[in-house]
Amino acid sequence: MAATPALAQDTQDPSVAPETQTAEDADTGENIVVTGSILRRSTADTVSPITVVTADDLDARGINTTQEAIQRLSSNNGPALTNSFSANGAFAAGASAVSLRGLSTSSTLVLFDGMRASYYPLADDATRNFVDLNTIPDDIVERVEVLRDGASSTYGADAIAGVVNVITKREITGISARAEAGIDERGNSPNYRLSLTGGFGDVEGDGYNVYASGFYYTQDALFNGDLPYPYNSQNQSGICLDGVCGPQVGPNSGSINPSSQGFEGFSLTSDRRLFATTFFVAPYDASNTTSQGRYQFLNPAAGCITGETPYTLSAAEFADPDNALSPRTVCQGDLVTQYGVVSPELERFGGAIKGTIALGGGIEASLVGNYLQSKVSYTGEPATIRANANTGIMFPRFSTFTGGPPNAPGSFALALPVYVCPLVNGMPQATCDATNGTLNPNNPFAAQGQVARIIGRIPNLIEYNETLSRTYRGALTISGPISDNWNFAVDAVGMRTDLRRTQEGYVYIQRLLNVVADGSYNFVDPFANSQATLDYLSPDNVTDSHSDIYAASANISGSLFELPGGPLQLGVGAAIRNESIDAPSANDDFAGPTERYFVLNAFGTSGERTVYSAFAELDAPILEWVDVNLSGRYDNYSSGQDAFSPKVGVRFRPFDGLTVRGTWSRGFRIPSFAEANALPTTGFVTNTAALFNDTYLAQYGCTVATFNACPTYIRAGAYGQTTLASPDLDPERSTSWTAGIVFEPLRNVTLAVDYYNIKKTGAITTPSNSPALIAYYSGQAIPEGYNVIADAPDAQFPNATPRVAFVQSSLINANTIRSEGLDFAARASFDLGPDIRFTSSAEASYIINLSTEFPDGSVESYEGTLGNFNLTAGSGTPEWHGSWQNTLEMGAWTLTATAEYFDGYNLSAEDQNGAGTSGDCGLLSEAFVECDVPSYVTVDLSTSFDVNDNFTFYVNVLNVFDNLPPIDPITYGANNYNPVQGGTGIFGRSFRAGAKVNF
Structure with a gap:
């Protein structure tokens, strides 16, 4: 998004990009500690590019959460983690994370008021630790500073691609409240927001300030079935290009009607996604190895169930040898239409209280406490009874287990035995035959001594996932002058994230074996089963995880002596922190390969480490127009790693209106807990x-x-x-440098361009x-x-x-990753008349190169493609991402229009194509869409009116032109579109209205 500063500025320092200057800097000239430094200065004096997004920017854009604002940053690209991924099988379900420079969520450091936050207990792709953006308390945020440069020399690990620093308000007086409601044009996904904030006292005048704030936000789920074609169906046969149409996935794999090519085969693979719900059975010999005939309805009288459609094979299709096991009539159910979820249901609420007191002599202390609860939930598909259970510790792979001789581990399909027998000590008997059992009422071939292979789903068990995150945070800051030239600051923070993940509707493998063996589950009429039977077959799976961080730091800074360009400043400090995660597996196999659930992943990790750090920064204005900044940090980990991170920056101002700046730095990323110590x-x-x-x-x-x-x-x-996982991993190391120019050709017109180049070696990878x-x-x-x-x-x-x-x-330390690109920013502000002001602000990021070099010297390039497919969850690396925001103020009325641009990309990925090359469209097996997914533009419109000094009414129209994302049938995490490129645009035209009151 375009980061627009406060509009009261009449003069801008030309040395700072328009997105980096705040009203506090411009109007008061006050020196503050900005992101990436321990010295007091204004953003105009930094050598690194910084983007500032203020609370006013969010209101002007019509963005109602800080999480969404960060996701829309132009420098956020590639492997970002959005809330929509929660509904599509994300390892870190329920969370949102930023990824600057396309270098993954673990290479971007997120801070609250300059202090670290606890990790989300679940890891992105089960390997990368990150901070959940949903834990940000929106209504007390003053601004978000985004350092678009390496910052390990100040903050240590993980600041390779940059830093996002969420800064809360210093003080609040009076009472303010907000009420807001929104809905999309099709009447889906209503959302509501309520907040109340109150404070009293003035730190400067009264010597104290205390404020408290609370909010509630909720958004209903959006389902695929609520959207137009092709986002609402698994069937791609209606997506056509030059007479070539997409694949009809085929009966039992998700489309309502057969393709123009007719029946495509009766799916017998072990991929659970290919099964419709209706039960079919086929006769096999008693050893469950040799087919004795075709599949048929288990219950012919019921036919196709749960909204599925029958399709009768033609004579030619039925006679095709490839369809030798197919029944004459099959059932087709579109799982996307019936069950697909685009965006999960969200509910967030929380509160904060902050007290600031002047202790005298300019020393100030503040204490803040936060609580935030975030619940993310979604429904899935009917429960599967046949699938691969994801890898665990003891047994790396198994297909459906069904107990007894015809259903030994590794057998291809679930088979209903000839005889059923009572369980003994809760387990199937080793031998079940005519001597101790009865003919199986679920097996229509039992009388012939044949087992019945069965496929289908449990129609009245629907998968359900819920993550409930509770975050507790307390922080103390004491800072002020030691003398006329020296200041000190002491910070301490404790933060804990408790996460409860509830998963319902998933079949427990051993219990499935049990009900098959004793015949207690009615497969013929699944709706006749009691709730007790369903509960037995699918017990709720509740997993509690948590992460903690406790940290303290202290620094002193001040002036040593005067140089020709100003005072030589020095800052030194030390810090200690303890961080830990305990996230047990939700589906381990310690009790045996069948004592677990189908489908659910086995991921789990735990770990704890203490980090000791020392850091320093020196700023030398050698001449009036040349400033040199040096900084460095040493970190030592109790887990055995250490790192020294230096940084050099230079700012050169040959004349007013032109600033040239550049930095060189080294950084590191510590192996995550998941990478060092996790279940497979x-x-x-x-x-x-x-x-x-x-x-x-x-x-x-x-x-x-x-x-x-x-x-x-x-x-x-x-x-x-x-x-x-591997406990012997080394930290990833990085070398990065930036070079930029800021130019002010006219008063209140500023242009900026910055080049960045990041090289990460020893990258941890599979x-x-x-x-x-x-x-x-x-x-x-x-x-x-x-x-x-x-x-x-x-x-x-x-x-x-x-x-x-x-x-x-x-996992190994093996690869070299390079990220190279340009950032552009422009801002212009004009007075058009009395009480009329127009401001235009634009920013864009261009990725020149994002690539991986492997130990053998081979290189894969990803920019402009869906690569790095594994790292980005297939969301790719579009080369351009930008936005353009225009605001017109006319007295009490404000109108803002914002266009967001997301570049197109080629349907290729060198990490997926084998010997393929970037741009060859290698991921598209059939030419039913263009090889290059087109670019995507949305336009948002927001207007507000100040009725009086105490009341403001506003209306937002998001995605004004109802422009839905371009078709992309390859990217996963969404159906026929890219969830990162599409963003919230998939909701279509949406409306939001609200009111703010202040007293």
């Missing part, structure tokens, strides 16, 4: 033609060139990328899967450091080499 985690990667070779595919009657004709087992499959996959599919020995686990065979090709199910490897 698994993410699934969709199979592409590049994974295979013709020799291997010949077993399945196809080639790389005819990959789209391969069986569904190959073409629609995915393999699990299982990551193992080794490329390519060597292991190539070796496996070529029949060669698996390279050292990898473990490849084969999937269950394809029932239609039982003698072929199975596809890969999982590739396991440990």
Whole structure:
């Protein structure tokens, strides 16, 4: 978003970009401690580029949470974590995180009032620790300072890409309140906001100030079914380009009508996403290995259930050998239309109290306490009874387990046995036959001595996920002068985040085995099962996690002596902090491979460390027009790592109206708790033609060139990328430098451009899967450091080499990552007449290069593509991101229009294409959309009217032109669009109205 400073400025310091100057700097000239420094100065005196977003900016734009404002920063790109990801299987569900420079959430440091915050207990992609933006108490925020430069020399770890510093208000007097309501044009996702703030006392006059604030915010979920096509359906056959249409996913995999090509095959893979809800069964011999006939309805009288549509195969389709196991009539259910969630339900409320007191002699103390609760919830799909259970500790892979001889671990599909027997000590009997059991009423083939393989879902068990985060924070600051030239500051903070994650509607594997073995679950008529049976089959899974941080720091700063350009300033300080996380697995397998749930990931981590730090900063105005800044910090970790982080900055002002600035620094990122000590985690990667070779595919009657004709087992499959933690990781190291120019050609017109270049070495990563996959599919020995686990065979090709199910490897320090780009900013402000003022402000970021160099010297480039696919969750790295904000003030009336631009990108990713190259559209298997996803622009309109000094009414129209995101069928985390590029634009045209009162 465009960061517009307060509009009362008549003179701007030309040395600072327009987005970096605040009213406090311009109007009072007061020196404050700004982000990235321990010396007192104004933002005009810094050598690093800083963006400032004020509370007034948010109101002008119509943004009602600080979290959303940070997400809209132009420098936020690539692997950002938005609230919408919570509803699409994110590891760190319920959270939001910023990613400056495309370098991931763990390379951006988030501070509250210059102090660190506790990590969100769950890690992004199960590896990266970050601070949840939802924990920011919106109504007491004064401004957000974004340092677009490395800052490890001041703050230590994680400040490689930059720093986001949320600064709260120093004092508040009087009472203010706000009430707001909004809804989108289609009547979906209503949202409400209430807040009340009150304070009394003046620090300067009375010697104290105390204020308290509370707020409540809620937003209903937005479902795919509420949106127009193609965002509301799994069926892509209506997405066409030059006569070529997208794939009809096929019966039992998500589309209502068959494609123009007709029936595409009855899915028998172990991918749970391909199953509709209606139960089908097929006869197999008693050993559950040999087919005895086609699949058929388990309950023909009921037919297709839960809104699914029957489709009868044509004679040719039925006779096709590839459909040898297909029933004559199949059921098709669009899981996206029926169950898909675009944005989860949000509920946030909290309060803050802050007291500031003047202790005399200019010394000031403040104490602040915060509590914030954030609940994020969403519903999912009907519960699966057949899937891969994500990797745990003891058993790296298993398909559905069903207990008993025909259903041994690793068997391909769930099978209903011939006989059912009572459980013994809560477990199935080892042998169940005519001597101790009865014919299975759920198995229509029992009388013939055949088991019944079954696929489908539990129709009256709907998955539900809820994260409830409670954050407690207390902070104390004492600062002031020691003498005329020296000041001190002491800070202490304690913060804890408690997280409860509740997951309902997921099938517990052993209990499924039990109800299959004793026949207590009615598969024929699933709606006849009692609630007690459903509760037994799917017990609620509640997992409590927490993270803590306790920190203290002290510094002194002041002037040593005068130089030609001003005083030589020195600041020195020391700090200590203790940080910890305890996030147990929600689905471990310590009790055995079946004593867990389907689908739920096994991620879990814990750890604690203490960090001791010392830092210093020296600012030398050598000449009136040359200023040199030196800083450095040493950090020592109880976990055995240490780092020294130096920084040099120069500001050169040859004449009024022109400033040249630049910095060089080194930084580091400490291995996260999850990277150093966590249970194995698994993410699934969709199979592409590049994974295979013709020799291997010949077993399945196809080639790389005819990959789209391969069986569904190959073409629609995915393999699990299982990551193992490593306690021996070193910190990632970075070297970065910036160079910028700020130019003021006219009064109140400022232009700025800054170049940044970041090189991160020893980047922590999972080794490329390519060597292991190539070796496996070529029949060669698996390279050292990898473990490849084969999937269950394809029932239609039982003698072929199975596809890969999982590739396991440990994290390593291996790669070199480069991020290079330009930031642009412009601001102009004009008086057009009495009480009429027009302000235009724009900012944009351009990524020149984002790439990874591997140990073998090979390089993958990601800018302008969906890469780094694994790092960005497929949201990609668009080269441009910017916004343009225009505000017209006419007395009591204000009108603001803001355009946000998100660049397009190519549907390729070098980390997914194997030997593919950037720009080759390699992720699009069929040309039914353009290879280059077009750019995306939204326009927001906000207007406010001051009825009097105490009352303001405002109306926001968001996405005025109802411009929905461009079609992207590849990116995951959303259906047919990119959730980062699309942002809140997916809601379409939305309205919000509110009122503010002040007394």
